[in-house]
Amino acid sequence: MSIIQALESDNLTELQTIPKTDFHCHALLSTRRKNVEEWIGKSLAKPPYKMNGLEGMMDYVSVTLTPHLMHNKGFEFVAVSAIEDAIKDGVVILEISFDIRLVNFYQEGLNSLQTFIKSLITSFHGKIDLRPELGIARDCVKDQQLMNLAFQAIELELFKSIDLYSHEEACTPEEAKVLYTIAQKAGMKLKAHVGEFKDAEEIRRTVELLELDEVQHGIAATESVEVMKWLSENKIQLNVCPTSNVMLGGVKNIEVHPIRILYDYGIPVTINTDDLMIFDQSVSDEYRNLYQTGIFSSKELECIRNTSLSLSQLSKDK
Numbered sequence: 335m336s337i338i339q340a341l342e343s344d345n346l347t348e349l350q351t352i353p354k355t356d357f358h359c360h361a362l363l364s365t366r367r368k369n370v371e372e373w374i375g376k377s378l379a380k381p382p383y384k385m386n387g388l389e390g391m392m393d394y395v396s397v398t399l400t401p402h403l404m405h406n407k408g409f410e411f412v413a414v415s416a417i418e419d420a421i422k423d424g425v426v427i428l429e430i431s432f433d434i435r436l437v438n439f440y441q442e443g444l445n446s447l448q449t450f451i452k453s454l455i456t457s458f459h460g461k462i463d464l465r466p467e468l469g470i471a472r473d474c475v476k477d478q479q480l481m482n483l484a485f486q487a488i489e490l491e492l493f494k495s496i497d498l499y500s501h502e503e504a505c506t507p508e509e510a511k512v513l514y515t516i517a518q519k520a521g522m523k524l525k526a527h528v529g530e531f532k533d534a535e536e537i538r539r540t541v542e543l544l545e546l547d548e549v550q551h552g553i554a555a556t557e558s559v560e561v562m563k564w565l566s567e568n569k570i571q572l573n574v575c576p577t578s579n580v581m582l583g584g585v586k587n588i589e590v591h592p593i594r595i596l597y598d599y600g601i602p603v604t605i606n607t608d609d610l611m612i613f614d615q616s617v618s619d620e621y622r623n624l625y626q627t628g629i630f631s632s633k634e635l636e637c638i639r640n641t642s643l644s645l646s647q648l649s650k651d652k
């Protein structure tokens with residue numbers, strides 16, 4: 335069955351068998367909450383449907399999830415389970431970010447984290463194209479010790495891409511420039527979270543300064559026709575996570591999600607999960623939501639899926 339037929343007949347099981355990509359997900363929070371509940375043997379409070387931005391999300395994470403996951407065993411359980419979830423959902427290319435601070439979960443530091451990630455690649459070989467991404471929270475950029483670790487991590491040639499996230503005000507793109515220059519020299523794909531809540535101009539500024547290949551979210555580009563045209567002309571891919579945007583308040587509800595406008599301006603958009611443990615929508619669920627709310631037709635979603643698969647091939651060959 336094609337994705338068009340699966341969407342039109344609302345066949346989620348078929349939809350899950352169709353090859354898709356996930357270019358925006360964070361390893362520590364990327365499996366379904368129910369898997370964690372099963373693992374720890376107790377139920378966890380659901381996040382509120384509307385959280386107050388990143389602050390609200392971090393409040394929920396620190397109270398409900400952190401106590402169970404912020405250690406070596408918790409992280410390793412989630413990472414394996416996240417990849418299994420992605421495979422079950424038909425994701426064939428997974429760019430999953432590993433935060434540099436995960437090194438703290440290992441006595442042997444970066445070497446042990448590297449060994450674990452390599453073991454993931456080996457054990458899931460043939461089932462999914464796993465592309466580890468180096469994740470840096472913006473508040474870590476001013477920490478020289480963590481930055482030294484990040485430089486060492488880049489040298490490993492394990493990470494295929496780099497991403498910057500968390501509060502935009504915590505560091506300017508200028509402050510992350512050295513890191514991105516080194517990552518670029520190492521042949522990594524450059525990404526950063528920007529424009530999740532506001533400021534189209536900041537999206538363009540960050541892309542130019544850090545020479546980004548892709549933007550995580552970037553939905554605030556719709557504030558400026560000029561910025562949208564610029565993104566389109568420069569073929570800057572936006573890795574959008576619709577449910578995350580709604581639950582964190584960047585978008586009022588899915589029916590008015592601006593991904594449609596970005597697509598109409600010719601900007602390459604992809605559909606992703608962000609943090610499955612919180613937002614609870616797989617890539618297939620997100621395709622289904624965008625179809626059922628009438629944001630995209632089934633043919634347009636097929637086009638987005640094909641483009642995502644071909645773009646990821648291009649970046650692999652880069």
Ligand SMILES: [Zn+2]
Nearest residue numbers: 499527550608
């Ligand atoms: Zn994200």
